[in-house]
Amino acid sequence: MKQKIVVALAGNPNAGKTTIFNALTGARQHVGNWPGVTVEKKEGTLKHSGQEIHVVDLPGTYSLTAYSLEEIIARNFIVDSSPDLVINVVDASNLERNLYLSVQLLEMGCKLVVALNMIDVARGRGAIIDETLLSSLLGVPVVPTNGKKGVGLDSLVEKVISEVENPELIERDVRLTYGSEVEDELYKIQNLLAHTDYSSRGSQRWLAVKLLEGDSEIIKKIDGLDHREKILEQVSKSRSHLNGIFGDNPEIVLADARYGFISGAIKQTVQVERTNRVNLSETIDKVLTNRLLGPLILLAVLYCVYIFTFNGSAPFVKHFDSFFSWLGENVSTILPEGLLKSLVVSGIIKGVGGVLGFTPLIAFMFFAIAILEDTGYMTRIAFMLDRVLRGFGLHGASMLALMVSGGIAGGCAVPGIMATRTMKEPKERLVTILVAPLMNCGAKLPVYALLIGAFFPGDRASIMFVLTIISWGMALFAGRVIRSTVLSGPSAPFVLELPPYRVPTFRGLLIHTWERTWMYVKKAGTIILAVSILIWALMTFPGLTSEQRAIFQDKQDKLLSNFIKDPVVSIVLKDQEDLNSFEGFESEKTKNHAEKLTDFLKSRNLSHEPQKDADLSIDFQQVNLPVALKYAQYKLEKLRLENEEQSARLKNTIAGRVGSHLEWVFKPIGFDWKTNVALLGGFAAKEVVVSTLGTAYSMGSIEREQYSNLSEQLKNEPGWNPLMAFTLIMFVMLYAPCFVTLVVIRRETGRWRWTIFAMVYTTLLAYCVALIVKTTGTFFGIGLT
């Protein structure tokens, strides 16, 4: 018995490979990426009568040519990592096309077991498959399975173990021959290969076939071989020879021959009893992709995904948020005032919490997408929308990503970009990723709300509608431009299988959701800590110099002494000690300062310091109201001073200095350092623009839903008018994505290059659009008052 068997799962998309993988390995799975690429790699283990089996789930492919990344990955794994055996999951209800991959796997010379999956569906359609005959025709064991119900899996595993332990085979008889002309050429190439040191790896026949097919990946592989020149010379001779005979390229001739072999095998092994049963899937499709109903249902479905993702996750997001604010509060009571506290509370907990707060949202979105994918509706979305979106360099499947990113205002680009994982076309997927951040995500809404509230009250709905239209227009426009410049080149052929509708398994949906969500938490989590600290540092250091701080302290001290020296105040609050104990005093009904003061004085009267009270033959009721008033004034002034200090401090941080230095750049669109630093802050998360504006305008920290003060303030600031507000709205809509989005872009594209590109092009676009808005507005005198 081998210590550990390594088995690879290969099969067509939609053949039920994932279902079998889940059924075999259960929860003992690990999801990662194939080295250097963003294609998911799933691995898992199972134990069967003491034998440990390690299962690697290869990407679903129709073939093993070098057509797509997935195919190269699958092929390289079989050749280079030489698993002990390959399980080929075959959809019995779609046998002909599925066997094409099987034939290629046979050719590779690896040990193979065919899992004849969805045998129930095939039988339901009236097809009877002679497994024994099929097995002898292919020369490998064939095991009927039903992955969904777990039928046949035990015998599949037993077959796998017995095949692995079977020492025979490898050079099995060639069951599939290509006719004497092709075979002659294959023989010549194989002969040359036999003299090289490559002979040990993979089947020679397979190598010869691939060379004859002109497979560029394989030609690269034989680069280091001794007789490389000779081999390539023979290959090109053979290719043109066959081309002359068949009038077509050898790869086409071979594909033809493989299907010929398969058709023969099918004729012998499959018997179809004519049943005129109505095909349920086709009936459903008649409605769902109906010319009129289809698009309406599509919109409704997309809307439901949106509602499910954002409303469904809302309570959980709230819990996450309140957990992190609870954590922040508790930590701030433990830690002493100072830099460390600021770092931990404002930097780490707020930053990491803000990002992890997305987790429920992401999980809900992935669950919704898993339903769309597993039922087969996702391909119908692509089918219906392809015509619209391909003109903009996008793909039918881009729609979902754009919707989730904020196609209806309020989405989020993070799950949106992750939703592009379902897209197989690399260029279209990249374009979708790059334009998704232009949509109106939920974090931009507070900024819009602030500015609309201040400058366009009453037009809220219509402005929001306009903004939605603009962001769609911008995303499509940007897609078109990117696709015809940076990412030019022909689009991938739209060859899309429309699988039958299927009822997904709940377990499969959960596994899907869990895997992808966990990837987000793990991968995003590592970098987020670093960036959170960085942003915190930028917005904190160097801050005020000690002299500047002394000036503010001095002002505070003066304010305090003036307050205490006030003739009215000094009657009841003699010194700072009195003030402190008043402020620390807790009263049952502290509705306002006057009531609190009454309670405070009463309690002091009762307890101690009778000599003080003896001095005061005054009616408290008469005196406490003016004192309370003075106190309120004092508090307000104190807060104003503190906010002023915060604003000065912010201006003196790195971010503030950058903001000031950038004033000349942003002057043409009317932004001063306060706006600039707010935009820099928005890099952490777009809603931070509001709170940073608050700090910069000495409004103190602005909580959500409390912007009315800031709105008022902005309205009265010089330089602020509706045009300026709209310019800023446009800029916020389009400029650099927040860093979480950038982290996800880096993750999903695998390249810093594209991450930086996403940051730069969006900001340039934002600047240009803002400039156009500003200039046009100024020229025509729109929105200046």
Added chain:
Amino acid sequence: MSPTVSKKKCIDCDSLQHHKCLAEKTVKLSNYKPGEKGKIVQICGDPDFRLRIMEMGFIKGTEIAVVKYAPLNDPMEFVIRGYHITLRKKQAAHILMNEPELAA
């Protein structure tokens, strides 16, 4: 390279040919209507596309039935070898068919 496979424009599909092009009367798959079926005579287009589509089972002599067009008339949906697949019209124009007949 043998003379029969010199690179030239295909009359039917306007693509660069790397193979013998048939002169006989054919109908582009993109001209089929929903409910019609027929057999593949020839597949044109660039080599990558041809290989891809042949691997999906589009082989000379194979029967294709058009199921429907997408709501905006493009792409189209077919049944081939018992499964459903969709292609853009532009790609379907590279697949030359015999005269269509009505599917049962």
